[in-house]
Amino acid sequence: MSTYFDDRDGTIWIDGEFKDWRECKLHVITHGLHYGSSVFEGIRMYNGKIFKNREHMERLIFSANALDMNIDYSVDQLMDMAQAVCEKNNLTDAYLRPIIWRGSEAMGVDARAALPHVAIAAWYWGSYFGDAAEKGISLVTVKWRKPPPGCVPFEAKCGGIYVTNSLNKHEAVDKGYNDALVLDWRGQVCESSGANLFALIDGVLKTPIADCFLNGITRQTVIQLCKDLDIAVEECVLIPKDLEKATEVFVTGTAAEVTPVSRINDTVYKVGEVTKKLQEAYTKLTH
Ligand SMILES: Cc1ncc(COP(=O)(O)O)c(C=O)c1O
Structure with missing residues (x-):
């Protein structure tokens, strides 16, 4: 073939x-x-x-x-x-x-x-990020931003909208990273080129409010898993500086599942206990 x-x-x-x-x-x-x-x-x-x-x-x-x-x-x-x-x-x-x-x-x-x-x-499509899924992927801030909600039907998974996702992915890979850290027009953290993002900050798992990007089904599943497992979770505004004080970061998506992030720009992260717990719970639920 x-x-x-x-x-x-x-x-x-x-x-x-x-x-x-x-x-x-x-x-x-x-x-x-x-x-x-x-x-x-x-x-x-x-x-x-x-x-x-x-x-x-x-x-x-x-x-x-x-x-x-x-x-x-x-x-x-x-x-x-x-x-x-x-x-x-x-x-x-x-x-x-x-x-x-x-x-x-x-x-x-x-x-x-x-x-x-x-x-x-x-x-058949195995792990979206290959080996990186275990040790974590790297993200870099990229050029193309999410527009305000009145500019595109952002809640729709629409082919046309993916033009900037592809450009952001190209930029990240060309710079030697696995994927993109995509910001919105305000400079707030959104997601990667094809998955939503969570960060453990001061003991609380935080994820950006999905007000201008896709509210992933995996994101919603992981929020529910947090509630089931008594993991404090919050949808809130995140700016890139907030991610510098995070102790764990991961992305979620149907293709990406729960994939740890080991680096964003110059900040490195361990694959921590909360990430591992949610990875395990997600695997159990999907299987
Ligand atoms: C841009 C983008 N964000 C988030 C997601 C995660 O969505 P879901 O969990 O529904 O697969 C995807 C995957 O489809 C995506 O392409």
Whole structure:
């Protein structure tokens, strides 16, 4: 098998049917390609069970609606198809990528005549950060900031919004770090390029208020785990200076799961007890 992602064995559910992975091609006049009119999800299956399937499919439809796209499938139908895609591909541990995009029926800024299409692909994807997941990843402050809430539909997981996430990731990797520390237009701490952030400061686990970036399903799960485990947790404003006095930092996301951070710019962190406890609890919950 080549390393190109479109050249793999497998089956994708697309526009209501199962098709061979390599047959799932789009026309060059695809609205989503030109104008970023797509929404997607990243979901994981563990031991044959999809984690938070309903929450992800609800967010997918919410994101589509935020871009004026209505689809003919219900949350339950999408959940069933996600399970079916994994079964068709003989996967019990998988990463799933549902996507809705505007197609090639129309061109132009008025997107409404370009119809929404739906697909779900799934493949095996191990640890997002590879070995770094155990010893921790490094983050560096990057150039592109999150805009104010009135500027983009930030609660939607929308393809177009990821342009700056990619640029921030490129900058971080080019500088020799694993990922980006992304700030908002006010200079407040937000997240990394693809995961939310938590920091243990003065014995309290703090996470930025998700008022201009994605309120991750894993973030919400970890906040609940903290409550279950009696770990003090607070959603609050964090500025980069606050992170200099943190004793532990980690990021959370469906792909990243709970990944410790070992360095932000010039500040280094240990992989501490709170991080390990939450990593363990998250693994237990997902499995
Ligand atoms: C930019 C960004 N923030 C946060 C997250 C975490 O979201 P979730 O926990 O829902 O996967 C993701 C992952 O999808 C992301 O891409």
